[in-house]
Amino acid sequence: MSLILSSAPHIRTHNTTTRLMGNVLIALAPCVAAGVYFFGLRAALVLAVSTASAVLAEFVWQKLAHQKVRISDLSAAVTGLLIGLIVSPTVPWWTVMIGSFFAIIVVKQLFGGVGDNFLNPALAARAVLLASWPTRLTSHPAVGFSADAVSAATPLASMKGISLNDLLLGHVGGAIGETCKIAILVGLAYLLITRTISWRIPVFTVASAFLFNLVVSGSLNDSLTCILSGGLLFGAVFMATDYATSPMQSYAQMIYSVLIGIITVVIRKWGVYPEGVTYAILIANIVAPLLDRFIPQKIYGVIGKKKEVKA
Amino acid sequence: MKGTFRGGVHPSHKSKDPTKGVKTREYVSDTVKIIMNMNIGAPAKPCVKKGDQVRVGQVIGEAQGFMSVPVHASVSGTVLAVEPIPYLTEAPSMAITIQNDFKDEWVELHPLGDVEHVDPKLVIPAIQNAGICGMGGACFPTHVKLSLKPDQKCDTIIVNGAECETHLTADHRLMLENSKRIVDGLRAVMRALDVKNGVIAIEDNKADAIAAMKEASFGRQGVTVKSLRTKYPQGGEKQLIEAITGRQVPSGGLPIQVNVVVLNVGTCAAIADAIIDGKPLISRITTITGCVRNPSNLRLRIGTLVEDLIGECGGFSEEAGKIVFGGAMTGLPIPNTAVPIAKATNGVVVYNKHDGASVEEGPCIRCGKCVSVCPIGLNPFQIKAAADADDLEKCKALHVMDCILCGSCSFDCPSRRWLTASFKNAKQKITLQAKKAAAAQQGGTAK
Numbered sequence: 001m002s003l004i005l006s007s008a009p010h011i012r013t014h015n016t017t018t019r020l021m022g023n024v025l026i027a028l029a030p031c032v033a034a035g036v037y038f039f040g041l042r043a044a045l046v047l048a049v050s051t052a053s054a055v056l057a058e059f060v061w062q063k064l065a066h067q068k069v070r071i072s073d074l075s076a077a078v079t080g081l082l083i084g085l086i087v088s089p090t091v092p093w094w095t096v097m098i099g100s101f102f103a104i105i106v107v108k109q110l111f112g113g114v115g116d117n118f119l120n121p122a123l124a125a126r127a128v129l130l131a132s133w134p135t136r137l138t139s140h141p142a143v144g145f146s147a148d149a150v151s152a153a154t155p156l157a158s159m160k161g162i163s164l165n166d167l168l169l170g171h172v173g174g175a176i177g178e179t180c181k182i183a184i185l186v187g188l189a190y191l192l193i194t195r196t197i198s199w200r201i202p203v204f205t206v207a208s209a210f211l212f213n214l215v216v217s218g219s220l221n222d223s224l225t226c227i228l229s230g231g232l233l234f235g236a237v238f239m240a241t242d243y244a245t246s247p248m249q250s251y252a253q254m255i256y257s258v259l260i261g262i263i264t265v266v267i268r269k270w271g272v273y274p275e276g277v278t279y280a281i282l283i284a285n286i287v288a289p290l291l292d293r294f295i296p297q298k299i300y301g302v303i304g305k306k307k308e309v310k311a
Numbered sequence: 312m313k314g315t316f317r318g319g320v321h322p323s324h325k326s327k328d329p330t331k332g333v334k335t336r337e338y339v340s341d342t343v344k345i346i347m348n349m350n351i352g353a354p355a356k357p358c359v360k361k362g363d364q365v366r367v368g369q370v371i372g373e374a375q376g377f378m379s380v381p382v383h384a385s386v387s388g389t390v391l392a393v394e395p396i397p398y399l400t401e402a403p404s405m406a407i408t409i410q411n412d413f414k415d416e417w418v419e420l421h422p423l424g425d426v427e428h429v430d431p432k433l434v435i436p437a438i439q440n441a442g443i444c445g446m447g448g449a450c451f452p453t454h455v456k457l458s459l460k461p462d463q464k465c466d467t468i469i470v471n472g473a474e475c476e477t478h479l480t481a482d483h484r485l486m487l488e489n490s491k492r493i494v495d496g497l498r499a500v501m502r503a504l505d506v507k508n509g510v511i512a513i514e515d516n517k518a519d520a521i522a523a524m525k526e527a528s529f530g531r532q533g534v535t536v537k538s539l540r541t542k543y544p545q546g547g548e549k550q551l552i553e554a555i556t557g558r559q560v561p562s563g564g565l566p567i568q569v570n571v572v573v574l575n576v577g578t579c580a581a582i583a584d585a586i587i588d589g590k591p592l593i594s595r596i597t598t599i600t601g602c603v604r605n606p607s608n609l610r611l612r613i614g615t616l617v618e619d620l621i622g623e624c625g626g627f628s629e630e631a632g633k634i635v636f637g638g639a640m641t642g643l644p645i646p647n648t649a650v651p652i653a654k655a656t657n658g659v660v661v662y663n664k665h666d667g668a669s670v671e672e673g674p675c676i677r678c679g680k681c682v683s684v685c686p687i688g689l690n691p692f693q694i695k696a697a698a699d700a701d702d703l704e705k706c707k708a709l710h711v712m713d714c715i716l717c718g719s720c721s722f723d724c725p726s727r728r729w730l731t732a733s734f735k736n737a738k739q740k741i742t743l744q745a746k747k748a749a750a751a752q753q754g755g756t757a758k
């Protein structure tokens with residue numbers, strides 16, 4: 001009789017990479033539904049193109065590089081879907097396609113593949129698209145019109161006349177997945193229940209943006225509008241929590257989140273762009289590894305003991 | 312006081328269900344194969360030869376120095392062989408095979424009587440002569456643990472009844488069936504070391520054991536029972552000490568440096584047997600579960616072969632893929648069923664081909680789960696990268712030597728990375744390196 005001799009532990013959690021990424025896709029479903037409901041089939045097309053191109057890019061790259069094809073881990077599908085959800089429904093399909101290709105090939109694979117990228121691929125793609133075709137990405141349709149309807153300014157560019165209620169439900173213009181806050185919160189609940197992410201990053205990000213906005217504006221209404229408008233909530237739940245690009249230590253995660261909250265408000269209040277979350281998260285992504293490295297780790301039994309000096 | 316520790320995981324405890332409610336039964340096999348290096352430290356040296364008649368409790372392996380314990384015959388009968396056999400260790404181990412004559416003839420015993428009246432000075436020598444070593448898994452010689460240096464002082468003795476591992480219920484059953492002996496053993500040690508505070512620590516999912524131990528310790532001087540949050544690895548020595556006393560054992564140090572000694576419940580019961588009855592350690596309770604027809608807790612003689620005890624449990628219920636000594640988080644896989652159990656074998660768990668299959672490692676997705684579950688506060692994903700690159704210096708700098716090999720990080724890794732296994736490997740290499748360096752230095756000074 002030959003017995004297997006693999007070492008302990010002999011049982012593993014039921015969570016796998018595929019399952020965790022699948023959880024993110026499920027958590028995004030309410031946002032997808034809201035997007036299609038508010039913006040029509042045009043939005044569905046954008047999402048389909050962005051997701052399919054990301055998966056295709058990953059497949060082709062891994063084939064060409066003679067790596068094991070890992071599209072079944074669903075991480076490319078998540079990136080693709082996220083890209084679709086953070087652009088305007090009026091954006092031409094080839095733009096999202098370029099975005100997905102860029103995210104997968106340049107931001108993810110050139111830096112070593114899953115886990116090794118230091119920037120959030122979806123956000124980096126959005127930043128590049130914003131820089132290349134600024135008007136295409138930010139001209140959002142007003143809700144209630146068909147996709148090719150008159151473009152309205154984003155809620156951030158003209159804030160007046162929009163009620164908090166409309167913001168919450170997503171009855172405003174904006175990117176496909178970012179507008180309906182209720183859908184985002186449902187997704188957040190799912191991610192927390194399935195232990196896919198921890199509460200720390202989303203809660204600290206939103207809370208710090210709210211508090212900082214309150215300090216600089218002095219208005220409760222303005223601060224509520226701040227956290228309910230634009231991509232802040234979506235970014236805090238789905239972007240800032242990206243595994244590879246957020247810190248690992250709990251204290252580092254808190255500082256990282258506060259950084260995102262504050263930079264977002266700073267860019268919105270004093271910057272040239274109406275929407276700051278994308279850049280805030282990308283900047284925090286760059287700082288994340290430093291935070292992990294320089295915030296002292298608390299190791300059992302090592303506290304108070306002098307660090308060994310390297311010879 | 313916290314009653315818990317940071318990090319940790321929650322593996323399912325359903326694996327304990329088949330055995331936890333069933334009374335322990337005794338099983339004695341036809342032959343036993345008793346190995347000489349059960350304990351940490353020097354192996355014992357066989358002092359009987361083929362053809363000898365032995366009695367139960369007779370010394371058949373003599374301790375080699377202080378860091379060693381004697382080995383006793385667990386059955387009476389004829390010595391069939393004294394030869395090295397392959398064991399879980401790298402090198403084969405010396406083993407003595409005894410054909411049981413089922414007469415159960417004991418050597419003459421020298422009981423010391425009631426633990427509350429025994430001369431405290433006699434306790435530790437009695438423990439040493441009884442061949443007792445840590446029965447929770449490590450098998451560290453107990454008398455060594457209890458022999459304090461002049462500058463060491465102990466103010467708390469913790470009895471580990473956490474049994475946080477999966478599958479195992481042997482300690483649980485012992486606490487229910489032999490509660491008084493555990494308290495007796497604890498009291499003997501408390502008196503030997505002149506310690507006022509003895510704490511029996513049990514996870515709060517074993518309410519019946521907590522009740523039984525509370526009842527047994529009622530009116531016993533200085534003994535308390537404390538319930539702990541059910542979380543793995545609550546029974547880890549360091550985690551237990553922190554949960555009970557709030558103290559942290561310094562990195563690289565021993566519990567005694569924070570004035571604590573931790574003993575397993577089985578060890579305590581064995582100590583009581585040694586004092587009250589004068590009996591050496593020749594049997595223990597082991598949980599046999601997994602893919603066997605009749606999962607049970609058996610009181611087994613040390614040296615019982617796995618094939619025999621599986622037979623006693625009705626045989627395999629499915630084709631066996633992997634057999635493990637101990638629970639799923641830290642247990643050691645065994646190469647075949649001709650292997651005997653030792654003093655520290657708390658469980659024999661049979662996995663089928665599917666559950667026992669080795670999992671394939673994926674790339675690290677930096678999800679941070681390993682970091683958040685590590686009870687020591689290490690960065691397992693980083694140590695793994697260093698270990699894969701064979702960079703032992705970096706492993707050391709990342710505190711791999713503080714890793715307690717609890718398996719939590721590997722358990723929770725969605726990418727199925729072999730974190731714990733590679734840390735074990737790295738730790739062994741580092742220890743070997745240090746030994747070589749020390750030897751080289753000694754050789755240098757000798758010249």
Ligand code: SF4
Pocket residue numbers: 674675676677678679680681682691692720723724725726727728730
């Ligand atoms: S749990 Fe596994 S995948 Fe996640 S960071 Fe640790 S090693 Fe990487």
Ligand code: SF4
Pocket residue numbers: 684685686687688689691713714715716717718719720721730731734
């Ligand atoms: S095996 Fe080591 S590194 Fe992994 S969780 Fe346990 S102590 Fe931490």
